[in-house]
Amino acid sequence: MINGMAMHQQLNCLRFASQVRPLIKRAVLFTACMITIWPVFGGIVINEIHYHPASNNVHEEFIELHNTGNEAVNLDGWSLRRGVRFDFPKATLQAGGYLVVAADADRFTAKHPGIHPVLAGWNGQLSNRGETVRLVNDNGKMIDSVTYADEGEWAVRQRGQKHHQHQGWDWLAEHDGGGRSLELINPFLSNRNGQNWAASSAEAGTPGAANSVFSEDTPPMILNVSHSPLVPRSTNRVRITARLIDEKNTGLNAVLFFRPDSAKVFQSMPLLDDGAHGDGLSGDGLFGQTIPAFPDGTVVEFFIRASDAQKNYRIHPAVSVPEGEPRANLLYQVDNTVADDSLPFYRIIMTPKERDAFLKMVRHPTGRFSDARMNATFVSRMSGKEQIRYLADIRNRGNGSRWKSPNNYRVDFPSDTPWQGVEKINLNAQYPHIQLLGSALCQQAGLLMGRSRLVRVRLNGTDTALAGYPMYGLYAHNDVVDGDFADSQNLGPVNIYRTLRTGSMEADFTYLGDEPEPYRQVYFKETNAAENDWLDLIGLCRLLTETPEEEFVAAVETSIDVDNWLRFFAINTFFDNRESSLSNGIGDDFILFKDLSSNRHMLMAYDLDTILGRGDTPGSPTAGLFKATEPAQASGHLTKPDQVARFLKHPAFVPHYFAELQRQAETVFTANQTSALVEQIIGGLTNETEIDRLNQFVAERREFILSQIPHKLTLATSLPVKQGHLVSATAQIALEGRADAIATRLITINGTAANWSAWEAKWKAAAFELQPGLNHLRVQAFDTEHREMDRLEFTVWHETGAHQPIDTLITSDTVLSASAGPWFFPGNSVIQKEATLSIEAGAMVYFEKNAQLEVRGSLRIRGESNRPVTLTVPPGTDHHWRGIRWIDSDKPSRLANVNIFSIATDAYAIQTDGSDLDLIGVNFHNLSGTAIQFSNSALVATDCSFETAVSAALPIVTGSGFAGDTPVLFNDNHFAATDRSAPLFAFDGQGQLNAWLELRGNRFSGGIQEAVALSDCNSFLWENMFHNFRHPESPANRS
The missing domain is CATH 2.60.40.10 (Immunoglobulins)
Structure with a gap:
């Protein structure tokens, strides 16, 4: 006493x-003869704060109010603001009395039985690092406010525990998880300074009673x-x-x-x-x-x-x-050096004894791993203005860079006197200009990222930075990613995890069970640590590891900020980040955020000192785009980035990854924008050679990345070419190629789905069946809405030798199968009225030069989408045939899934007079003349395509008259763009008003004349698409 x-x-x-x-x-x-007293008038004061119970159970927190006045105070309408939120009910605090506001009534009563009165049920929780607690009356006027802390004036210095055989300083505050509460000593002096507070003498404090450290006579x-x-x-x-x-x-x-x-x-x-x-x-x-x-x-x-x-x-x-x-x-x-005001200038000052101990420690083989903290004064000068923080802590930092000289610094400020709004900063010696550039590029790219700035640092007046590459006399001042960072970025409530691999484990999102202990080895909570709640991280690892495939996409989109993750991997891919990191197959050196408002996880890069071809392990402009998914060497073993690979290569997400790479290539990483940023950030601080190297790397990297994002449907084959056709001696061939990596969701070959590897942007058919003769193949690419984006059409000649001739006069029902072909019409041929010619799926039918097939009976072509029938001239010939003509056929004909080639310019591929014809999926290739000419016929054309080869003054489809009251229907057809000096579709109804022409759902892709020219008829046109039509004298880019 x-x-x-x-x-x-x-x-x-x-x-x-x-x-x-x-x-x-x-x-x-x-x-001294006089002293100024801080007057405290009688009233309600915040008298005790139990913000960090020894159990880490936030339900045991409480705040005590004390009425120091001579009159009772009605608290109705009062509230606690900041830190926690509590609205007081009707309550009166008697003169000299105490009132406890607890987080949880049941938990408080169990810990402190017999305490009355007690109010409970606030929203929020008290910070274990310190924050402001504010008491407001019913008029919103602030009655009292305390900003408590766990360091500085609210604690005392003590020697820290030895870490790697070295000892530094720590802060001792028994109210910070040590089983005591924080008590006001003299309630008649200001309670806004830590020197008037102390840890309670009593275990868990003295709620509802006089404080155990109370005194009216203090130093x-x-x-x-x-x-x-x-x-x-x-x-x-x-x-x-x-x-x-x-x-x-x-x-x-x-x-x-x-x-x-x-x-x-x-x-x-x-x-x-x-x-x-x-x-x-x-x-x-x-x-x-x-x-x-x-x-x-x-x-x-x-x-x-x-x-x-x-x-x-x-x-x-x-x-x-x-x-x-x-x-x-x-x-x-004392320092006669004149600070360079062009950059922030930081002075770290230790006693020579502690400085020598620090330097000895960081240069020692095991001491360099120590986190022992030395006492220091920190003086900053920025734009001519100086600030000081006494009692700062200085230690070595880093992982693989701890052994290097010059070393890095971690500076911790007492929590009651933060500097520039933060309690910690990192000063990194490894390639500072690269770290700054990496941070700036991430921020420009829209990626959540800690700030970096170049500074000059003096340790007891000595400049330890290397004058040239890789430091240029500078350090990188980087944000410490913690609660202060979250506040500065207005992130709201957030869980932050820093990651660090061990010799045998990586933070790779592998599910390790439901207990938190295994995760603590490689994931470190930077916020809300006292809650000891790891459910969000464990749930994320379980999701990425064990979610069934059919549920995976929905689960990811619910729990992960997909755009952020894809941007994280895209930017690090542009960097070719060679720091051991999640971005190159090693679960290390990244930050994981859990936004507690949206309940989604976000990623942030960390330690960007080995990017853009610089650093200890220079990257390559031609490094692959999926290094994050590839096993890598780490501490003598191969990593298994299975969870990242499952996400990044997934067909639902990888197209968006490619899109993000494309977007960044066209914005942040363009030559103009990058070179301007490099010059703005490090111009004058490094040298022109270094700037040129960085710009060259970015340019080469950008070019390579864009080369890896295909946008066209392509075919890659080793088949030889003969007379303009791919040639195969076998009945099965392997086909593969690439397609638009961003938009493609499905590839089909003749209507059958091919194998589509979205992350490789590659399609493949391992064993495509060929029919004898010419096989027309159509490869189509479809987007998410199953809209066709691109197509390839080519022929494969399966050489089998002889053709099977067909009689030129077909008088009875005849069937042409695919297996017995290919078939050959040696000249003009006729299907008589009593006969039907049926051609089975996959058949190949050749026509002699200028041959025409006349139909007076019926023609039934039964092609299938994946096995169409082909009508053309024999391979190796350059002549044409003259199409098919129906003349007054009284039997309906139907052509389904047919490819028609090599029609003469002055002939019609299909001509029908007074007949009944149904065309489904008929594709007219390389048209130089007219595809369809019809008169007085019942004609239906559905899902056909018309592709022109040369300009001509001929319509693609032309017709006149109806077959009685039967309409003519053209639905869902595609007319390719053409420069023909004639309408694409022309029809004259000849005044027959009892029938009509219907055009529905057709696509007209462009021309220099009318798309549709109609006269003297009833017509219905609806849901057709017309684009890229222009007057022949208009510029090509104007419709």
Whole structure:
């Protein structure tokens, strides 16, 4: 006990007198005549906060209010805001009384039985790192606000546990998961400073009662300590100031202890509030003193001791545990160097002893893996403005780069004094300009990414950066991806996992069971760690590993931000990122986000120091596009990126991956945009040779990637070509090719689906059956809506030798099968009225030069979509035949799935007079004349295609008259684009108004005359598509 007050280490005023008596005896104590008191008027104050229970159970959290006034206060309509949200019901807090607001009533009562009153059921949870708790009355006026923390003024320094045989500093705050609550010491002083708070003496706090650390007579609080100038020169004396706060305004003493790095013993000088020592006005509570100048490079260490008339004293910074003496002190360094204001300039200042220990550690074979943290002052200068943070922590960082020199730095700021809104920064020495460029490209590409900026760093005044490649005298200041990052990016509630492989495990989304322990080896929670809730990560791994195929796509789209994942892999593919990473087959060095609002997972790249052909393992412009799915060597074994491969190669997702690559190639990675960005970011900081290398790599990489994204339907075959035809001696052939990687969903060959590998953008038919003779093959590509996008048509000549001749006069029913062919009409031929000629699917029928088939009976061609019938001239000939003519046939004819080739220009492929004809899937190839001429016939044409070879002054289809009242129907046909100087479709109804012409669902793809010319008839035109029609004198690009 000191003056009746129990002294606890968390009060920042430890039992120090006996341990520093030699210093105190040498000090001359001066008493200030006046002190400014922070008045606290009687009222409701936030008095106790249990934000991090030892159990990590957020349901055990509570906040206690205390009425310090003399009157009861009605809390109806009041609320807690920030941190947690709670609206008070009708309740009154009596004068001097306590009121507990708990997260969960049942859990609180079980832990603290008999406490009344208790309100419960807030929304949210208290942060384990610290945050603001705000009390607002029914008018919205702020009554009290406390921003608590677990470091800095809210904790004390202690020696950390040894890590890889090295020891540094840590923060001790027993209210941070150590089983204690955070209690206000003196409710009649401001509760906005950590020096007026301490860990409770009682386990789990004292809710509903006076605080265990309560005192109305506390040591003076030592606030706002600073020195000026922040970076003194050897000619500067340095002013030290501090503000003292106490319950009384008499009897305050303050002593400054300081020593240069060359001294073993601290010197002491009084801090005075007399208006003559850089302390502002006399008696304003600001104490000051000026200390002598020191030589360039000197590191000065200092601390302050303040006491009051009752002999209560405090040391700032708080004495370290367990030494009980001031060892982690405030520092500054004398530096005559003029900072370069072209870039941010960071100074890291340690005592020479700790600096030497740090450098020895990072250069030691095992010490380089230590996370032991050294005490430092951090001074930043940006755009001429300087900021300082005392009591920062410095350690080595990285994984594979820890052994390199110069080393990287991790800088941690006390959680109650963040710097630029963050508590941690990384300063990386590995290819800093590449890291900055990678970050900028990711952000331009629309990928969630930590910020990077180039900075200059001095360690105790020494520039350790390499002057040329790969550092150019710079470090990369990179964001630490944690809760601060999430706040800066306005991500909302989010779970963040950092990943790091071990010697035998990767963070590759393999499902490891439902217990979190196996996942902890390679996934590390950067937010919400105290909740110990790993269900989201485990669920994601289960999804990617075990979801049945029929459920996979829906499950992925529900749980994964698919666009983000595809962009992540696309950008890293452009980079050819050679850092061990998820992007090259190793579950390492990436960040996983779980957006708790959308419940979707996102990916972010990490450590971009080996990209764009630079770094320790330079990449290649011609590296493949699916390295993320390929096993890679890692720690002596091959990885198994099965989960990533399942996602990225899936037919539902890989087309969008190709689309993302294409989009980035046409935007961010164009030569103009990339070169401009490179020049903007690193121009003047590196050299022209380095800039040219980067631009060249991007250009070559872009060209290669675009070459790997086919957009046309192609055929790759080793079959020989003879007289314009592919030739096969066997009845089975293998066919393969490529198709549009982005849009294609189905490939068919003569109507039968081929094998389509979406990630390879490759189609294949391993054993396609050929019929003897010429086989016409049509390969078609279809999109997601089953719309045809592209087609290939070619012939394969299956040479079998002889043709089977057909009688030129067919008088009885005759059948031509595919297996017995190919068949040959040696001249003009006639199907008599009593006869029917049937041609079976897959048959090949040849016609002699200028031969015509006349139909007076019936012609039935029974082709199938995958086995069409072909009508043409014999292979190896260059002549034409004159088509098929129906003359007053009284029997209907039907042609289905037929390919017609080599019709003479002055002939009609199909001519029908007074007959009944049904055409289904008839394809007219290389037309130089007219495909169909009909008169007074019952004609139906469905799903036919008309492809022209040369320009001509002839219509493709022409007709006149009806067969009585029977309509003529043309439905769902395709008329290819043509430059013919005639309408594509021309019909004269000759005034027959009892029948009609119907054109429905046809596609007219272009021309220089009318698509359809009708006269003297009833007609119905609907659902037809017309495009690319223009006047012959108009430019080709105008319709």
